[in-house]
Amino acid sequence: MVSGSSLTSTPSTSLLKDELDIVIPTIRNLDFLEMWRPFFQPYHLIIVQDGDPNRTIRVPDGFDYELYNRNDINRILGPKAACISFKDSACRCFGYMISKKKYIFTIDDDCFVAKDPSGEEINALEQHIKNLLSPSTPFFFNTLYDPYREGADFVRGYPFSLREGVQTAVSHGLWLNIPDYDAPTQLVKPLERNKRYVDAVLTVPRGTLFPMCGMNLAFNRELIGPAMYFGLMGDGQPIGRYDDMWAGWCMKVICDHLGLGVKTGLPYIWHSKASNPFVNLKKEYKGIYWQEELIPFFQTAVLPNECTTVQNCYLELSKQVKTKLGKVDDYFNKLADAMATWIQAWDELNPSENPGSTAAGKPNGAAKASSPFAATINLSMENLTASEIAGFGVGALLLCATIAAPRVDAFISASQRRSLDMCKRCGNLRMIACSQCKGIGSVRKGGTFGFRALEAIYESLEDRNLSFSGHFEAVCNYGLPDISIVKQFTTSLLCARKQPNTRKSSDLCQILSALCNVHCFGCGIVRQHPQCELMV
Structure with missing residues (x-):
């Protein structure tokens, strides 16, 4: 491994400069970095050298970087290095694995700085960061594209219950000049260039696949990193140029399952060099044929509810690949097998991110021991009738259901995120205003039953002993039952999970299943909460 460090000062205003790595696969000197210097120099680079490991790759002075060649990969991963492709840009995923940062931006070495229609140079990295730090809206399409961008918003008719969105896991950028075409299209349109600059970002809807391109891509490594495996491509493999698309299909299925978002559109880069279409055709021809089997496979892939971590989801997907696609070709x-090896290698290099041993799992890391929510669910079981629980009102039920979800608690501690509003499936554990009794269902700024609110509520529980009328107004005022009652319900819920056939468990499950058809206990009206599935 070769390391280098910057000899110049770096701008203090660079976004996430201590939380993001730039991963670059290459076989050549990285002169292209000179054009990117104003934007990339403050960041750490991970360069993955493909091809001959004895060749020296020149990196311009002033960049902070680590360079890994094939010898380094073999040394670090040992026998598991076989899962990393050779003589193919798919080798870049080693950089994702070796990084210790929260975010990854990856770019090809033939991509330069593009200009917008006004002639201004585009800071692609900055736009990717903006995409990742703003929510996605995968459950309902907004016709004005990304509603969180300046000058945009949700259009008339967009459900208010979905406007908080979900966390964005992936930001997929585009390219001007040389389009990312397959070999047959390249051969038919050899002179075609993409000159259209569309000033838009949109969320890829849930249940929709897309052809992910790895040349201009960013993602939240803590949210989705283990799923960003670019497969077995290149040297010794029957297929190439499907590495990023394979990763994209796997990633999208898992994001849909875990309630995470994917954005595409801005930013643009300038793709400078067209690859040889005849060489590409040789790499792609089996993929073009197999793709007619691959797409239906991913469109119909279903992950079980027990898969609550990215690693668990990916391992389950690998089993389905073997069972269903193994019939297509060996x-x-x-x-x-390589997918399973990839997860093993990932967990070995990132031990703090290993999924837990519990059935619920830990999505991207171990829960911090000091979490009050984790402590609460360990309390002993006490008797509590279903009618008593119902009397608490829906706000208390939502609180208890949230506390009792180890997966949600793990989300809190895994990456110390600023805002966690995640339901177990749709990311929208929230109250809905009742039009009949005029109760307002906002528990936190923005209308979401968020974890910042939960932290504040938990700290003040012992100082409050408000009667819970069941109306939403009490929830808005953070009116909650005594902490002992919350503890009782939480442990009752855990008992219900373990003993689903008992009468008490049946009552509890019935009540909890109503959480996604949110009851106003003031008037009895049931308000449907779209796309939400709480697993009890």
């Missing part, structure tokens, strides 16, 4: 059996 290559997919090898790919499925």
